[in-house]
Amino acid sequence: MSACSSETSEWQNFNDEGVFLVYRRQSQIGEESYSITSTKDTITVTSIQGENERGRISGVESKLFLTTDLEPISYFSRRISNNDTTNIIKMEIQGDKVSVWEKHFDVVVSDKKDAFFLVNSNIPAGIEMMLYHYYFKQHNASSIPTLPRGEVSLTHKGEDIVKIKGEDVALDRYVVEGINWGGRTIWLDKSKNLVAVVKANTQIRELIKEGYEEAKSLFIKGNVEEQMAQLTDYTTALKGEQSEITALVGGNVVDGVQDDVQKNMTIIIENGKIKQIGSSPEITIPENAKVIDVSGKTLIPGMWDMHAHSNQVQWAPAYLAGGVTTIRDNGNELEFATAFRDAIAKDGATGPDILLAGMTDGPGIKGNGIIRARSAEEAKEVVKLYHDNGYEQIKIYTSIEPEILKVLAEEAHKVGMTVTGHVPALVDDARVAVESGMDMLSHYNRILAALFTDKKVSDLGPFFMVDNEVTDEMVNDAIAFYLKHGTVLDVTLGLGVVRTLPKGQVMETIEPDAGRMAYELFESKRFRAGAGEERAKKLKQNIIKSAEVIGKFYKAGIPVVAGTDNFAPGFGLFLEMESYVKYGNLTPLDAIKMATIIPARAMGYDDVTGSIEVGKQADIA
Numbered sequence: 001m002s003a004c005s006s007e008t009s010e011w012q013n014f015n016d017e018g019v020f021l022v023y024r025r026q027s028q029i030g031e032e033s034y035s036i037t038s039t040k041d042t043i044t045v046t047s048i049q050g051e052n053e054r055g056r057i058s059g060v061e062s063k064l065f066l067t068t069d070l071e072p073i074s075y076f077s078r079r080i081s082n083n084d085t086t087n088i089i090k091m092e093i094q095g096d097k098v099s100v101w102e103k104h105f106d107v108v109v110s111d112k113k114d115a116f117f118l119v120n121s122n123i124p125a126g127i128e129m130m131l132y133h134y135y136f137k138q139h140n141a142s143s144i145p146t147l148p149r150g151e152v153s154l155t156h157k158g159e160d161i162v163k164i165k166g167e168d169v170a171l172d173r174y175v176v177e178g179i180n181w182g183g184r185t186i187w188l189d190k191s192k193n194l195v196a197v198v199k200a201n202t203q204i205r206e207l208i209k210e211g212y213e214e215a216k217s218l219f220i221k222g223n224v225e226e227q228m229a230q231l232t233d234y235t236t237a238l239k240g241e242q243s244e245i246t247a248l249v250g251g252n253v254v255d256g257v258q259d260d261v262q263k264n265m266t267i268i269i270e271n272g273k274i275k276q277i278g279s280s281p282e283i284t285i286p287e288n289a290k291v292i293d294v295s296g297k298t299l300i301p302g303m304w305d306m307h308a309h310s311n312q313v314q315w316a317p318a319y320l321a322g323g324v325t326t327i328r329d330n331g332n333e334l335e336f337a338t339a340f341r342d343a344i345a346k347d348g349a350t351g352p353d354i355l356l357a358g359m360t361d362g363p364g365i366k367g368n369g370i371i372r373a374r375s376a377e378e379a380k381e382v383v384k385l386y387h388d389n390g391y392e393q394i395k396i397y398t399s400i401e402p403e404i405l406k407v408l409a410e411e412a413h414k415v416g417m418t419v420t421g422h423v424p425a426l427v428d429d430a431r432v433a434v435e436s437g438m439d440m441l442s443h444y445n446r447i448l449a450a451l452f453t454d455k456k457v458s459d460l461g462p463f464f465m466v467d468n469e470v471t472d473e474m475v476n477d478a479i480a481f482y483l484k485h486g487t488v489l490d491v492t493l494g495l496g497v498v499r500t501l502p503k504g505q506v507m508e509t510i511e512p513d514a515g516r517m518a519y520e521l522f523e524s525k526r527f528r529a530g531a532g533e534e535r536a537k538k539l540k541q542n543i544i545k546s547a548e549v550i551g552k553f554y555k556a557g558i559p560v561v562a563g564t565d566n567f568a569p570g571f572g573l574f575l576e577m578e579s580y581v582k583y584g585n586l587t588p589l590d591a592i593k594m595a596t597i598i599p600a601r602a603m604g605y606d607d608v609t610g611s612i613e614v615g616k617q618a619d620i621a
Contacts, residue, residue, distance in 0.1 A: 011068040014038040020125040021213055022051060023206040025333055025359075025369035026220065029053045032207070034126025043068060047124035054398070055366035057081065060088070062124045070134040075118045075127075086529060089120045091147060100148040103527050104504045108148060119146040121180050121523045125207045128179075129194035136192055143178070149519045152178035160187065160222060162215035169212075171195055175226050181520040181569075182314035183230065185223040198223035200311035201524055202566055204333050224339050231313040231343055235350040238317060243290035245270050248620070250280050250295035256597040256611035259589055261298070269618040277614055301596040301611050302326065302352075302619030305573050306490050307442060307563025313340060314518075316351030318569035323621025326609060327352050328599070330420070330442070330490075330563070331359035331395050334371070338389050355393075355603055357420055358386030360408065362399035366425075373400060376407045383411040392603065396421030396438060409437020420490065422446060428456040431481060440488040440602070442563075444496055444546045447489050450478045451549070463538050465545040475549055479556045488602045489558060491550055492565045493543070493584070494576030500540040503530035513571050525568050544583045551584030554594070559602050562595035 015037050022030040030051035037044050043066040050059045058081035065073040077088040090101045093112060100118075101107045115138060117131050135144055135154060143153035157173045171187040184199035196219045197207040204223075208216055246269040253265040255277075266283040268276040276283060285291060302325025308315070310329050319327060329337055337356055343349040360382045361367040363374045373379040383394060394412045396405060396419060405427060409419045420440035423433045430441060430450040441447050448465065449457045451474045461467065482489070497510060507514035507526050514526050531539060554560045562580075564572035577591035586594075600610025609617045 011038050011043055011070065012040050014043070018126075019210040020207045021210055022049065023208070023216070024053060024203060025331075026206065026216070027367070027370045031210075032125055034124065034129075036126070036130075038068060041068060042066070042073070043070070043130075045126055045130055047126040049124055052365050054368050060122070060124065062088075062127055064118070064127050064130065066130065066134075070130065070137055072116070072118050077120060077122075077124070077127075088122070089118070089148070089523070091118045098147060102148060102523065104530060105506075105527060110147070113145050113147075115141070116145045116147055117152070118148075119150070119152060119179055121201055121520055123179060125194060125197060125209075128197065132186075132188065132192060132194060146178060149522070150178050152176065157185075157226060160218060162212065162218055164212060164214065173222055173226075175230075179520065181518045182312045183226070185219075185226045187219065187222075201521065202311070203309065204311045204336065220333070220335055224336050227313045227336065228339055228343055231316060231340070231349050231351070234313065234317050235348070238350050245275075245286050245289040246618075247283075247285045247289040247291045248294050248299065249285070249291055250293060251297050251299045253277070253612055254298060254300045254589065254592055255613060256301040256593060257613065264295075265299075267299070267612065267618075267620070272618055274612065274614050274616050274618050277612065299612065300592055300621050302609065302621050303573060303592075303595040304328070304562065304599040304610070305564050305595075306330075306561040306599045306602075307492050307565045309566040310340065310354065311336065311566075313351070315569060316340075316344070316349070319352045320350065322570040322573060324573060325352050325619040325621070326355065326600075326605070328355045328357055328392075328563075328603065330357050330565075331369070331397075332356070333369075334358070334385075334389060341390075353609075355605075356386075356389075356391040357393035357395040358382070358389075358391040359395040359397055359421070360400070361397035362401050362404065362424070362426075364399055367399045368397045373404050373408055376404065379404050379407040380411050383408060383415065383417070387412075387415045387417060391417065393417055393440075394419050394421075396424060396433075398422050398425050400424040400426075402427050402432075402436065405433070405436045405438070413437065420488075423449065423457055425458065428458050430457065434481070434485050434487050439486070440490055442490045442492065443565075444491045444493055444543075444550060447491060448478075448546055448549060450481060451475065453477070463542045465549070466538060466542045470545070470549065475552055479553055479558060482553065482558045483556065487558070489550070489553065489560045490563045491560060492563050492576070493547055493550065493579045494572060495565045495567050496539075496543045496546065497575065497579050497583075498528065498567050499531070500536055500543055501528055501530045502533055502536040505530060507568070511568070511571055511575050514568065517568060517570070521568070543579075547579060547583035548585060551580065551586050554580075554584070554586060554590065559598050560594055561599040561602055562591070 017035040020032040032049040034047045045064040047062040062077035064075045074092045076090040079086045092099045096112045098112045099109050143151040154174045175183050177183045180201045187196040195209045248267040253262040264280045266280045305327045307330050308327040341354040344351040360371050360373045373382045418439040423446040427433050562576045580586045580591045597610040600606040609619045
């Protein structure tokens with residue numbers, strides 16, 4: 001494709017086509033074919049994207065109409081799966097008005113701007129390429145407005161030389177802000193055509209133009225570099241002057257250990273550790289202390305998210321702002337995850353402490369990611385890879401075969417790692433998974449499968465707690481099993497609650513602060529697809545019954561930990577904790593423990609964090 005000049009003739013009677021390869025966690029899951037055709041007056045950009053993402057086959061059809069000046073005329077993008085078509089976004093211009101329709105929500109009509117482009121967070125690469133041509137056509141614009149909200153800006157980060165079929169090819173690297181939360185790293189050729197995108201919202205994806213795939217490792221490395229540079233900027237902007245001694249005066253303390261609230265307390269912190277705790281009238285504050293008045297506020301231990309997927313550095317300030325001081329990353333790209341962890345732990349960057357669980361999966365199209373354990377030998381290599389890179393755990397995914405699970409668990413335990421994750425499909429039994437060496441299980445539906453000893457996981461539908469009788473005997477038997485094995489349960493209850501939303505309801509229905517999240521997350525997190533009315537009602541009944549049983553597990557002494565599975569930054573963990581109180585018949589103090597001292601114990605860090613006690617890190621929310 002030729003570079004776009006300021007003359008419209010560059011785009012008249014124009015034809016181009018190409019393919020982008022789509023990767024999720026570095027494993028190819030699909031392709032996007034695009035075509036660009038034009039007449040004297042109109043450019044038509046068509047994108048057809050097909051994916052097999054962990055066995056879920058879907059496609060996205062998108063079409064953009066532009067003038068030959070690259071001004072938008074109309075746009076639609078729709079997802080096609082299982083004979084169902086769902087609108088992602090649609091835009092039409094009528095005179096001086098622009099109509100935008102997102103998913104199942106009402107049409108929003110606004111005044112047409114002089115210069116704008118239509119952008120959605122999962123914008124196809126072929127459409128995104130035209131966005132950049134439009135951007136550069138604006139010459140000296142620092143940013144361009146976008147619909148349905150926001151603006152897009154590009155920052156040139158330098159030139160990379162990639163080796164393609166033995167030849168050196170120069171590409172320009174940019175960081176783009178305004179499409180997805182935080183930013184994406186892109187590479188353009190010298191004609192300003194898009195070559196590669198590395199982005200993250202809920203997961204890291206790479207889109208690479210066919211012919212450039214041998215440079216994938218450079219694109220991954222380049223994105224990590226740009227993300228760490230952003231984290232450095234956040235640290236500079238947010239990290240205030242650090243005092244050697246700090247006094248938090250007059251607050252009410254929930255220490256994570258006792259089952260009460262200690263009123264009017266003072267905490268003395270020295271060099272990041274808790275030096276003294278006591279009643280405010282009885283504590284002498286050092287003369288050189290920085291004094292912070294927290295009267296009327298409640299101080300709790302810094303919280304843990306035990307099911308994080310922190311695929312971008314924007315999670316760092318978001319977590320800290322929400323009082324989360326430690327996360328277990330439950331599956332990520334190794335290059336990014338280790339760099340993110342080390343920037344915080346070793347270089348003093350702003351962010352929560354990060355503990356890593358290294359994900360692996362088995363063979364086949366349903367496999368997740370590029371790190372696979374398809375044989376005993378590969379399983380040993382996987383454990384060694386993650387152990388050598390300082391990971392705490394091995395994360396099992398759904399396609400791991402039964403005998404390979406045992407090898408992974410045995411090898412992990414040999415080197416002091418624990419094993420967490422999903423009940424694999426071929427194991428199909430929560431109890432067998434635990435007996436095969438899994439120390440922790442994720443997701444309430446798989447965890448509660450242990451109630452039904454006469455059924456496999458695959459026999460249980462989405463409403464299994466409603467459709468089946470659950471007796472006290474079944475609950476007590478499952479409790480005895482999990483207690484015997486010391487199994488830690490990572491339930492992700494809040495995510496289950498979010499999935500009960502009916503179509504057409506924004507997340508504010510269950511979480512009032514949802515509208516405050518970054519606008520780039522609206523499409524995937526605030527405007528969820530939702531369920532039909534009857535299905536949503538039954539899902540709600542199912543999650544309530546599930547929570548009641550999980551509450552009984554907790555009261556019996558089974559370690560239950562709070563985790564979000566990435567459904568929303570900041571308040572996601574709050575909804576998780578609230579759900580245990582609202583539906584699980586637990587107390588607020590129980591919920592706080594599930595997000596503090598219990599995960600700290602589960603991960604072996606309760607001697608340094610997880611509660612407000614003398615000698616521990618001053619992880620306080």
